[in-house]
Amino acid sequence: VINAGKSQHNEDQACCEVVFVERRPSPRGRLLSREGGGELDGGRRGFYFHYWALFDGHAGSGAAVMASQKLHLHICEQLRDLVDILRDPSPAPICLPHDVRAGTVEPSRVPLAEDDGEVSNDAVPRFHLEKAVSHESLVIGAIENAFKHMDDQIERERTSQHLAGGCCALAAVYLMGKFYVANAGDSRAIIIRNGEIIPMSREFTPETERQRLQFLAFLRPELLGKEFTHLEFPRRIQPKELGKKMLYRDQNMNGWAYKKIEEDDLKFPLIYGEGKKARVMATIGVTRGLGDHDLKVFSSNIHIKPFLSCFPEVRVYDLTQYEHCPDDVLVLGTDGLWDVTNDKEVAGVVMDVLTSYEPNDPCRYTMVAQELVVRSRGVLKERGWRLANDKLGSGDDISVFVIPL
Amino acid sequence: VINAGKSQHNEDQACCEVVFVERRPSPRGRLLSREGGGELDGGRRGFYFHYWALFDGHAGSGAAVMASQKLHLHICEQLRDLVDILRDPSPAPICLPHDVRAGTVEPSRVPLAEDDGEVSNDAVPRFHLEKAVSHESLVIGAIENAFKHMDDQIERERTSQHLAGGCCALAAVYLMGKFYVANAGDSRAIIIRNGEIIPMSREFTPETERQRLQFLAFLRPELLGKEFTHLEFPRRIQPKELGKKMLYRDQNMNGWAYKKIEEDDLKFPLIYGEGKKARVMATIGVTRGLGDHDLKVFSSNIHIKPFLSCFPEVRVYDLTQYEHCPDDVLVLGTDGLWDVTNDKEVAGVVMDVLTSYEPNDPCRYTMVAQELVVRSRGVLKERGWRLANDKLGSGDDISVFVIPL
Numbered sequence: 001v002i003n004a005g006k007s008q009h010n011e012d013q014a015c016c017e018v019v020f021v022e023r024r025p026s027p028r029g030r031l032l033s034r035e036g037g038g039e040l041d042g043g044r045r046g047f048y049f050h051y052w053a054l055f056d057g058h059a060g061s062g063a064a065v066m067a068s069q070k071l072h073l074h075i076c077e078q079l080r081d082l083v084d085i086l087r088d089p090s091p092a093p094i095c096l097p098h099d100v101r102a103g104t105v106e107p108s109r110v111p112l113a114e115d116d117g118e119v120s121n122d123a124v125p126r127f128h129l130e131k132a133v134s135h136e137s138l139v140i141g142a143i144e145n146a147f148k149h150m151d152d153q154i155e156r157e158r159t160s161q162h163l164a165g166g167c168c169a170l171a172a173v174y175l176m177g178k179f180y181v182a183n184a185g186d187s188r189a190i191i192i193r194n195g196e197i198i199p200m201s202r203e204f205t206p207e208t209e210r211q212r213l214q215f216l217a218f219l220r221p222e223l224l225g226k227e228f229t230h231l232e233f234p235r236r237i238q239p240k241e242l243g244k245k246m247l248y249r250d251q252n253m254n255g256w257a258y259k260k261i262e263e264d265d266l267k268f269p270l271i272y273g274e275g276k277k278a279r280v281m282a283t284i285g286v287t288r289g290l291g292d293h294d295l296k297v298f299s300s301n302i303h304i305k306p307f308l309s310c311f312p313e314v315r316v317y318d319l320t321q322y323e324h325c326p327d328d329v330l331v332l333g334t335d336g337l338w339d340v341t342n343d344k345e346v347a348g349v350v351m352d353v354l355t356s357y358e359p360n361d362p363c364r365y366t367m368v369a370q371e372l373v374v375r376s377r378g379v380l381k382e383r384g385w386r387l388a389n390d391k392l393g394s395g396d397d398i399s400v401f402v403i404p405l
Numbered sequence: 406v407i408n409a410g411k412s413q414h415n416e417d418q419a420c421c422e423v424v425f426v427e428r429r430p431s432p433r434g435r436l437l438s439r440e441g442g443g444e445l446d447g448g449r450r451g452f453y454f455h456y457w458a459l460f461d462g463h464a465g466s467g468a469a470v471m472a473s474q475k476l477h478l479h480i481c482e483q484l485r486d487l488v489d490i491l492r493d494p495s496p497a498p499i500c501l502p503h504d505v506r507a508g509t510v511e512p513s514r515v516p517l518a519e520d521d522g523e524v525s526n527d528a529v530p531r532f533h534l535e536k537a538v539s540h541e542s543l544v545i546g547a548i549e550n551a552f553k554h555m556d557d558q559i560e561r562e563r564t565s566q567h568l569a570g571g572c573c574a575l576a577a578v579y580l581m582g583k584f585y586v587a588n589a590g591d592s593r594a595i596i597i598r599n600g601e602i603i604p605m606s607r608e609f610t611p612e613t614e615r616q617r618l619q620f621l622a623f624l625r626p627e628l629l630g631k632e633f634t635h636l637e638f639p640r641r642i643q644p645k646e647l648g649k650k651m652l653y654r655d656q657n658m659n660g661w662a663y664k665k666i667e668e669d670d671l672k673f674p675l676i677y678g679e680g681k682k683a684r685v686m687a688t689i690g691v692t693r694g695l696g697d698h699d700l701k702v703f704s705s706n707i708h709i710k711p712f713l714s715c716f717p718e719v720r721v722y723d724l725t726q727y728e729h730c731p732d733d734v735l736v737l738g739t740d741g742l743w744d745v746t747n748d749k750e751v752a753g754v755v756m757d758v759l760t761s762y763e764p765n766d767p768c769r770y771t772m773v774a775q776e777l778v779v780r781s782r783g784v785l786k787e788r789g790w791r792l793a794n795d796k797l798g799s800g801d802d803i804s805v806f807v808i809p810l
Contacts, residue, residue: 140660255545
């Protein structure tokens, strides 16, 4: 739902795709195509991944719209170099020959035959200290870098495409038996399996990332302008309180201690506010996501972007490790859902709705998603949108995917 | 045991104390002493805490010896300012009057009567946005800062006291019904309750803190001298591999990806090696602890200390939340124990030994600690110290506390 009917614009965007990752053509293509298997799609060699993603925009929908149209293509692009490697059960080669992408290879410097020899050799450890890198961590690296490339594209095209604002991004990639759930922002993913709740993401907010942000501000105080302090205080300090002792914590602390208030402590704290009201430099309530390249502190020249990360945390769920029944699902939701409906309540709705449909009815998962959205929006009464318990409904856009495992 | 008998010096140190925290005398002492309760010890107002700590020294025992003699005194010192606050069930005051410690108060600037009034007022939120700070997080902050003061003292006195090296520190503080377990290094604490294992610490090593260290090196490249790169590679790169593609990861990544090898990548990686062999700048295998102020990369002028943190992670266990039986214990051990005996095996030994003694036999916990140490050391055979399964015993100093809950 769009902002519970309170506005006409939707800053939430979503995407759901099946994407074919085609092996990148290379000068060695003919040679390799005679080796082993490999899925063919109309003669093309590669593999498919399934993809679902939610983008919760802020300060405009531009970044969210573009990310919903492009992020899966960036993931595809990062995976293209890995087609042969992921299809090969042996460990990932640690070193590859020169970049052979799109004919950029320089034949004079790279004798192809020798290089081909080295690729296969390299899969066998030749050095005393050599870390084995799993296929799984290559996919994680590909998704991480795809987020970075998406963010770079938004930066490049923001002026010409009039892309306003930024967005949180939550993406689920199903590839070769595993779910990769990548989260940058305050959306959330959980798996509900046999009634049990398995968290598949954590939220990145000024409160959960306080120490990273304080550490950066401590090392690069110029990023704070002259208006902010990297220390956190439980409330604003008044000038007349100079010299008194106030509770604080810095980048090294999880607990609180007292310090004597100095002139510098009167500046506004880098991180301020609690829960949904917590902000970075009084401006933004999420610390990871895409876009926001032009975001500044109100009426100042202080940029927020250096404190934001576009990198997701990626969690992996191996579908082959468990037997799943038709009621086991992966739920993705923007904060519009989770702000008013907690994990346990979501699991309850999943159970209730699914049991009221036949296990083979394909629309039963859509009905769960609808029920979760409508429940979190509430019903319009005289005193605004109200939930079943008469509390205020979510005032935010609400988006939900319910994906059968 | 000392290094399984292989050396004569012990770099592990331990301390176990009951410490009285006496309220700091203040000009307002007489006034406040007429108010409410407060434990009295020979007329002194304050409270006790129980304390156990292990210090695993490296490159000498000097830092470990001093920390074992002093850390609890620093914790006591930090808690002294909190005596009245912790004894008062109302929320901690966010702001206190001027520092009245040891008579440093300036009466002309601080009208005492007015200040006393403000202390009590301040406990009631007067501002729209005001974070409530729990007593628990004050104790956490006190312990965190005590570690910092301990580290500062080692720095100040290292020359005059000939304090060599550094040490990991693991301390358990029992105070007002709660255990506070503070860990800086690779020692470990677990609780075993009704056969269940509850981790009370995590290890801080080049691998677990890779991203923090890479982030620092990325922001402060001068700390790497000209000899190290902040990127991680699965093995050393050879000069002849320039231009090829190599697996790497940076401060933003948990997965791996390929990058084209450039000149700078031939430098030695900041983090290198796996498991127990992982090192920061090829030098040290732990990333938190006390001391090491003079530690440098071998035959260079590159300091390691900027990459080390003296701050512990503090975990809290509320003893009043559970009913405990005589077999429920907190186990503290240095890595000499955990390298060869895992959590589950430790829990097995605890159960086996405790059931062979009467529940009220006071030496049964000491017997568990002895059994854990001896088991992890092994028995001297022709081919060195061997465990029951004939694997090599721990080649390290081994220290264990078994504390009944």
